[in-house]
Amino acid sequence: MRRRRCYYRAIRKRRDLSPVAVRKDRIRKARTVLICVLRNELVRLPYFLDYYRAMGVEHFLFVDNDSSDGGGAFLAEQADCSVWTTAASYRRSRYGADWINWLARRWCCGRWVLCVDVDEFFVYPFCDTRPIQALTDWLDGSQVKSFGAMMLDMYPKGPITRTPYEAGRDPMAIACWFDAGNYTIARNWLYCSLWIQGGPRSRMYFRDAPAQAPALNKVPLVKWRRGTVFVSSTHLVLPRSLNQVFEDGGGEKICGVLLHAKFLDTFAARAREEAARGEHYAAAQEYRAYADRAEADADMWCMWSEKYINWRQLEILGLMSKGNWA
Amino acid sequence: MLCHEAPDRVAQVARHWSEAGCPIVIHLDAAVGAREHDALRARLSDRPNILFSRRVKCQWGRWSLIRATQMAAETMLERFGNVSHVYLASGSCLPLRPPDDLHRYLDTHPGVDFIESARIEDVPWTQGGLDHERFTLRFPFSWKHRRWLFDGFVRLQRRMRVRRRIPRGLTPHMGSQWWCLTRETLDAILTHPRRAEFDRYFRLVWIPDESYFQTLVRLVSERVESRSLTVAKFDFQGKPHVFYDDHLQLLRRSDCFVARKIWPRADRLYAAFLSGPADGAGSATPQPGKIDRIFSKAILRRTEGREGLYMAGRFPRPDRIKATTSARYCVFEGYGDLFDDFPDWVRRATGLRTHGHLFAPERAEFADGHTMYSGALSDNPTLRDYNPSAFLTNLIWTTRGERQAFLYGPRDTPDLDRIFPYDPNADVMVVSGAWAVRLFRSDMPFAEIRQRATLLQKREDAHLQHLRSRWVKARVRITTMADFVEAPEEALQTIVDDLSTRRAVQLTEAPRMVDLSGFGQFLQNLRNVGMHPYLMGDFPTEEPASRDVPMVRRPYVAR
Structure with a gap:
């Protein structure tokens, strides 16, 4: 039922989107497609595109939610990007999920779809030596249809406004620290998924109400079929079997990490803006929590923070797993 | 060469072999389009020693694979007489x-057939419980495409006890599909007088590509080297x-x-x-x-998976794992109330990283007064109590390599009392009833003390029930407070002997026990107001003055 509702809702919401640059032939040829909803993220885009191009993503589908910084025009110029624009409410499209569902259904059936935000950088086992097609081919061969990843919040050492971010630079060069082992996991039996919370956001901004801390479990890579839908952002997918990206009988399934480079110098301004706009989850409750404390320009670093090196480090720390891919 | 995808790579590899002088017969799956097939032929048309065999549509685990192999092998033997x-x-x-290496290797093993071929009784690698049944049931349906028919038909045959007769003289063998046979052996298999019978039989065997040649080679070959190159x-x-x-x-x-x-x-x-x-x-x-x-x-x-790790790809149900945590650790209950500097002493005596009351209601008392700990665990009690079991497993996981110990008591987060007793990694040392010492030393009004005591005693009792349950997996040692105070040095020596990460040493220094004079009277007072403190054992009301733990130097054999 829920899936049906999301599915038809997505079809209805297609009216929100108006095409800016749609490169049909290139989308059809691509086997791995990235879908991203963004708003005023121009400064992050050059590195974002470079990162995923190097990974082997063949085409990018962007939904530009009313950017005012020229990001949409920048993307429309790229040969491997297709861009749609909308001025509709982010909140009322269920935080972008409806738009993603529609674009994926319309363009990506039978393809692997990677859904990330502009500040999320996907890391999977062997990502330094094998392109993403190696992963998707292997998943196809294993008859696995989705790939889970935990969001890992990255933060700089010292106040976040200290080092300004410039376009084209690796954000992980600035925000290179993360929390290695303070995550809590519970099972979401309704959706057969895990509910992961914790990390620096939880210990800094939600220490009095940890239950409200943002969810960190995501299913960013899905082999799309007609009828597949994201329920809430990319945290939950339906049909439910796609959420089963973890092993509950004792073993480890292959999974990755989404490096979340949200906490750059642009963050404090962003938090204030989003808190006022109220377009994010639960009336931007998360952003209000940030805005309250980010004024103090908090330092999220502590002496137990880990410095990011590569995926192997994350694998050893137990934040991701190679599963039986070797 | 049996091929079904990536014709570019096929061409590349075929050319490599062919240029080294090895004739090749390629079988391209009939599922591959004619255009790609023609393109591949055209690309390799300049090589006279590359031939293409008639195409069959191959399905995984089905007879068609053997058919393709047979046809390609026949072409090979017919057209290349010097192979x-x-x-x-x-x-x-x-x-x-390089192909020359292979030539040389085969020359040094003349007449040997390299084919992995093992009796089915001896191989563990079959999947899905079908080993002998591969040869005694019929498999007309594809496992990949008609799974339910396949499974249903297997069940049906099992229920009806249908058995196929294995052709006389054949002993089923299995092994890797990829072999290297001598011309004589291959010829003998392909021209065997009973081949039609064998083919008819293997047509309905499941995954014949792992058993057809592997079985028949035993009939015709004298020198089988059972491994695949x-x-x-x-x-x-x-x-x-x-x-x-x-x-x-x-x-x-x-x-x-x-x-x-x-x-x-x-x-x-x-x-x-x-x-x-x-x-x-x-x-x-x-x-x-x-x-x-x-x-x-x-x-x-x-x-x-890695034991004691909980992450996006591993979240085992509690009943499916051996241990909750990833490494051994110790829990001390009651000791923290009896000795003021107990964590430090344990640290010195055993080398364990000893925390205070990690689950205290005020904050997580990490070792050395840290407010954060390994893995960026916070000492905030709300965060910790949001998921205390994850707090424990995280702590043990992120500090693997250094053994941890911590104090626990009935004041602390109660959820944990049913977690570590069932974890084989835990060493639990209990002095029951010692929580009363803290009350005894506090200056709360007596009425409140009484209430607290009732609550704490109830909690500890419930916890002890867990520790005494039949299902307990931790190593548990429970002493009543009365017994402990009688001979504390023995108990402490046991701790050092059992838990020390270093070589066993004799205790040279004991922790300072708190002043217990008047504690017996305190218990009596509790009794007098109607409470029944029993977990501390028979504590004498008239106790002689308290004492420090005397350091008795008894003869002790150090191991």
Whole structure:
């Protein structure tokens, strides 16, 4: 039922989107497609595109939610990007999920779809030596249809406004620290998924109400079929079997990490803006929590923070797993 | 060469073999389009020693694969009279050593058939519980495409107790699909007088490509060397592991002749192995052990995982794991109330990293007064109590390599009292009833003390029930406070002996026990107001003045 509702809702919401640059032939040829909803993220885009191009993503589908910084025009110029624009409410499209569902259904059936935000950088086992097609081919061969990843919040050492971010630079060069082992996991039996919370956001901004801390479990890579839908952002997918990206009988399934480079110098301004706009989850409750404390320009670093090196480090720390891919 | 995808790679590998003087017959799956087939033929048309056999539509695990092999082998024997050995390879096989090496190797083993062929009774690698039944049931349906029919038909045959008779004289053998047979053996199999009978039988055997040649070779060959010259590793689902660019060094060092299966887009592998010098390692024997190791590790990771780790890919149900946590740790209950400096003392005496009351209601008392701890765990009690079990497993996971210990008591987060008793990694040392010492030393009004005491005693009792349950997995040692105070040094020595991470040493220094004078009277007062403190054992009301733990130097054999 829920899936049906999301599915038809997505079809209805297609009216929100108006095409800016749609490169049909290139989308059809691509086997791995990235879908991203963004708003005023121009400064992050050059590195974002470079990162995923190097990974082997063949085409990018962007939904530009009313950017005012020229990001949409920048993307429309790229040969491997297709861009749609909308001025509709982010909140009322269920935080972008409806738009993603529609674009994926319309363009990506039978393809692997990677859904990330502009500040999320996907890391999977062997990502330094094998392109993403190696992963998707292997998943196809294993008859696995989705790939889970935990969001890992990255933060700089010292106040976040200290080092300004410039376009084209690796954000992980600035925000290179993360929390290695303070995550809590519970099972979401309704959706057969895990509910992961914790990390620096939880210990800094939600220490009095940890239950409200943002969810960190995501299913960013899905082999799309007609009828597949994201329920809430990319945290939950339906049909439910796609959420089963973890092993509950004792073993480890292959999974990755989404490096979340949200906490750059642009963050404090962003938090204030989003808190006022109220377009994010639960009336931007998360952003209000940030805005309250980010004024103090908090330092999220502590002496137990880990410095990011590569995926192997994350694998050893137990934040991701190679599963039986070797 | 049996091929069904990536015709570019097929052409590349075929050319490599053919230029080294090895004639090749390619079977391209009929499912591949005619256009690609023609393109492949055209690309290889300049090589006179590459032929194409008639195409069959191949299905995994079905007879069609054998049919394709037979036809290709017949073409090979017919058209190339000087061939002495026939090597069955697939389109995703990659030669790791120059063909000359293989020639030389085969020359040093004249008349030997390299084919993995083992009696089905002896092999553990079958998947899905079908081993002997592969040969005694009929399998007319595809497992890949008609799974429910396949399963249903198997069930039906089992219920009806249908058995096929295995042709007389055949002993079912199984092994890797990829072999290297001598001309004589292959010829004998293909021209066997009873071939029609065998073919009829194997047509309905499940996965005949792993048993047809493997079984028949035993009929006709004298010298079977039961191993495959192709490295092909299978994972726990029975599908082959794939090699990528980053396996280059591994494959180089393995000295194997052919590897399967190679990812078609592993450009570096193809470039490195197909352009290598004509003669390389010479006569080295294949050493697939190195490759085995990483793949068997991968399988273990997938089936067992890292113990005590909870993450996005591993969240075992409590009943499916051996241990909740990843490493051994100790829990001290009551000791913190009896001794003021107990954590420090444990640290000095045993080398354990000893925290205070990690689950205290005020904050998590990490060792050395830290407010954060390994893995960026926060001492905030709300965060900790949001998921206390995750707090514990996280702490033990992120500090692996250094054994942890902490104090626990009935004041602390109660959820934990049913977690560590069932964890085989825990050593639990209990002095029951010692929580009363803290009340005894506090200056709360007596009425409140009484209430507290009732609550704490109830909690500790419930916890002790867990510790005494039949299902307990931790190593538990419970003493009542009265017994402990009688002979504290013995108990402390036991701690050092059992838990010390260093070599056993004799205790030289004891922790300072708190002043217990008047404690008996305190208990009596509690009794007098109607409470019944019983967990501390028979504590004498008239106790002589308290004492420090005397350091008795008894003869003690250090191990």
